[in-house]
Amino acid sequence: MIRVLVIALTFILGLNETLALDSLRARLSGRMRAASDWQGRITGPDGGFNVTWPDGSTAQYLFGAGLWVCGPSSHGPLTVVQAFNPLTGRSWMLPGTAADTLLPDSQRRRLYAARSGVHDDLPGRAENLMADAHSIVRFTAASDRQFDPSSWTFVTGVSPLPLDITQHTFSWIHGPLRDVIVIVYDVRNVGQSPLHPVTLGMAFDPDLVDAQAPTVDVHRNAMGQAERDAAYRLVRAWKTQHNGTQPHDSLGHVGLVLLEGPAKDGSIDAFLPPDRQAGIHAIRYIRSSKDILTNDQRVAFMTEKRRDSDTMFGDVRAVVSAAPVRLEAGQSMTFAVALIFAEAANMQHVASTLYDAYYGGITTDVVAGAGISELRASVVDGDVVVDLPSDISPDAVVEIVTVEGTVLERRRVAPSAPSLTFSMTQRAAAAYVIRLTDGNTVLTTSVVVTP
Incomplete structure (x- = not known):
């Protein structure tokens, strides 16, 4: 069954952290329960750490998804890209070791979704991904264990960027948002001086294919009206014959869509729903067909100094701020992402439902319920x-x-x-x-x- 993954991304500059998150939680957690059947469940070899996927996607997985921040290092004249990512896949793409959670790599991958552990470095099982849950992961600049991208080593008491980041992940089993994952990043400058220029982005590797596939290529898709709509950037994932070039067994499609973003002039109070985003180039869609191994390569990727054509093959994709932002000392910024798994015919409907929920509109066929507090x-x-x-x-x-x-x-x-x-x-x-x-x-x- 063909599935569509929509990546929706937003910047909300200068909002009060508590008000922003409380408002979001109130809107989203109230929609966590509804009278609707949830779909199949995948269970790890030991019977635990289940991964629940939407119907039809049991042979699919997502290679990582995480926040990348590009900015000037607080420890010398160096521009660095630091990744904040508990959903990491391959280390070269979204290095979980590049942001400290004080946890070993296997724990950082606990929300990583995969069908089996025999393909590359997949962990094979994970926490509930599609569940009525509000999960929280914190990354702190004051941690004792941080990654220095300039040397690719761990150092003590040093953070390349003076940022504290909290990641909130919302997911649902029931109701019209059961195929949606909302990830909210609160990014706070805990340094003593402004941080500028800063570029932020969501980077991921969209391999919606059988986890047993020997090779994976990503191709541009031509899918009628959705492809012609400028709001959607659709690609196709193939499973290829071993050492072959002919695609077969097409299993999925991937789309990118902007949910909301800052105003074109950089105003920090912009809260723009989709119908007001025409002509506002706050987000750019980029991809790379090459491995991003070094800090210099990551910086080039984030700042558009090196960019591959959208018509080429490529595993690494990102939705990145089109212009740098300035984060004052003590200022916080919220960066929100939505992942939507939906059949092609239902993509627009699911996206519209998400917009209604996110922007506080009336969501039909949703039974409100109390979302429980964080753990x-x-x-x-x-x-x-x-x-x-x-x-x-x-x-x-x-x-x-x-x-x-x-x-x-x-x-x-x-x-x-x-x-x-x-x-x-x-x-x-x-x-x-x-x-x-x-x-x-x-x-x-x-x-x-x-x-």
């Missing part, structure tokens, strides 16, 4: 303490899971309990995933237990 956990005296949201049901279950996917302990939530504690006396010093399941809602967070 928090910490290490106290060597044990893991999980702060429980107040709005979960008595049937909720909390698990502590290894980064490889093994459930170590499962606990049912006690009525009205504000927290629960996992004893780590017999556990190794390592990163762990805390997973709360309440009906169809799944929340995850992570902790690092040190010796």
